[in-house]
Amino acid sequence: xxxxxxxxxxxxxxxxxxxxxxxxxxxxxxxxxxxxxxxxxxxxxxxxxxxxxxxxxxxxxxxxxxxxxxxxx
Amino acid sequence: xxxxxxxxxxxxxxxxxxxxxxxxxxxxxxxxxxxxxxxxxxxxxxxxxxxxxxxxxxxxxxxxxxxxxxxxxxxxxxxxxxxxxxxxxxxxxxxxxxxxxxxxxxxxxxxxxxxxxxxxxxxxxxxxxxxxxxxxxxxxxxxxxxxxxxxxxxxxxxxxxxxxxxxxxxxxxxxxxxxxxxxxxxxxxxxxxxxxxxxxxxxxxxxxxxxxxxxxxxxxxxxxxxxxxxxxxxxxxxxxxxxxxxxxxxxxxxxxxxxxxxxxxxxxxxxxxxxxxxxxxxxxxxxxxxxxxxxxxxxxxxxxxxxxxxxxxxxxxxxxxxxxxxxxxxxxxxxxxxxxxxxxxxxxxxxxxxxxxxxxxxxxxxxxxxxxxxxxxxxxxx
Numbered sequence: 531x532x533x534x535x536x537x538x539x540x541x542x543x544x545x546x547x548x549x550x551x552x553x554x555x556x557x558x559x560x561x562x563x564x565x566x567x568x569x570x571x572x573x574x575x576x577x578x579x580x581x582x583x584x585x586x587x588x589x590x591x592x593x594x595x596x597x598x599x600x601x602x603x
Numbered sequence: 604x605x606x607x608x609x610x611x612x613x614x615x616x617x618x619x620x621x622x623x624x625x626x627x628x629x630x631x632x633x634x635x636x637x638x639x640x641x642x643x644x645x646x647x648x649x650x651x652x653x654x655x656x657x658x659x660x661x662x663x664x665x666x667x668x669x670x671x672x673x674x675x676x677x678x679x680x681x682x683x684x685x686x687x688x689x690x691x692x693x694x695x696x697x698x699x700x701x702x703x704x705x706x707x708x709x710x711x712x713x714x715x716x717x718x719x720x721x722x723x724x725x726x727x728x729x730x731x732x733x734x735x736x737x738x739x740x741x742x743x744x745x746x747x748x749x750x751x752x753x754x755x756x757x758x759x760x761x762x763x764x765x766x767x768x769x770x771x772x773x774x775x776x777x778x779x780x781x782x783x784x785x786x787x788x789x790x791x792x793x794x795x796x797x798x799x800x801x802x803x804x805x806x807x808x809x810x811x812x813x814x815x816x817x818x819x820x821x822x823x824x825x826x827x828x829x830x831x832x833x834x835x836x837x838x839x840x841x842x843x844x845x846x847x848x849x850x851x852x853x854x855x856x857x858x859x860x861x862x863x864x865x866x867x868x869x870x871x872x873x874x875x876x877x878x879x880x881x882x883x884x885x886x887x888x889x890x891x892x893x894x895x896x897x898x899x900x901x902x903x904x905x906x907x908x909x910x911x912x913x914x915x916x917x918x919x920x921x922x923x924x925x926x927x928x929x930x931x932x933x934x935x936x937x938x939x940x941x942x943x944x945x946x947x948x949x950x951x952x953x954x955x956x957x958x959x960x961x962x963x964x965x966x967x968x969x970x971x972x973x974x975x976x977x978x979x980x981x982x983x984x985x
Contacts (some may be wrong), residue, residue: 541636541831545648571834
């Protein structure tokens, strides 16, 4: 199953993103960001299983800044 | 013990609060927002859940703008020192706690800013006019208590927020005596920053408090350090709440606070206020008939509103003597200046202080009877 990994600014925003996505019927979980960028250091991401909607739009509507996204399997 | 010192901290706490603290100590023992293991996630989930509960309780609309502190004083320091700029000026009320006046005076003595206390009046209009008269071109913010921690007098926060905004400056509210007692919507009230204890009207453990941010005005930091994010940067992150929450959070305390807020929500703020006010009115009415007693809180005033607490003295006795005499009879109150010398000066009680009585959701009619019997006896012997 494909997963979209969305990197956000903190564990608080990761928890908020998870709540927003779950409220919209998506299966989401918080994970530590694997291989964070050199100038950022540790951080958190939200993993969303096989999203069929525009996840970025959902999160931005709730003032959640997205630092980066990537697909994983 | 018969406990009427609830304005200092509520006691006892609901059973659910004690259970929640124990749950956190036994099941949520990892550092939230740091690790990537199961218990760290569970702790982070719990903390975010309490942020969400507080955001909903105060109608803030943004869990990330709930900043956890160790008490209301720390929250006030965060916002006052976070807003202070060289050469600026602050206005507060003449009923403020030292949690407001000491940070302001410290900044003044360091040559950073000046401040003055506005006179409060019997009506909202008089109070607003008192603040208006103090505002200068360089005023950085208005800071005001929701209710005096000594006399219970509530101040018109929404009207003062409107005054601040008319002058293009933020409004800061000290909710030490009103959080969980008087209903408040951050979004509707116009309050930009609100500081609240977790351990008073919200029934959380001591060592908990919060700053609620409802403003785009960026606060400078009071403390910097590890936040669990952007760790490669030497500078403090910009995003709330981590920007203002360096170091490990008080997970057991915050978990307990979450249970406290849920207990207050279940009971209902309006019902809590009504019940506690009934007790306060009963006590005030009874004390008003005692010849030796001087009551300073007029709960029946047609123009003023009050939080459910009151202050009195027994003529011929220092307030501390009365407090000690009550303590010997097993009644816990707070006597003295209540860390609010400005308020005592405003009411002319700075020499003797006052005896303060504050009920809680756990107060029973029998407690009130015992308190009154003790005061009657002490007044009779005075």
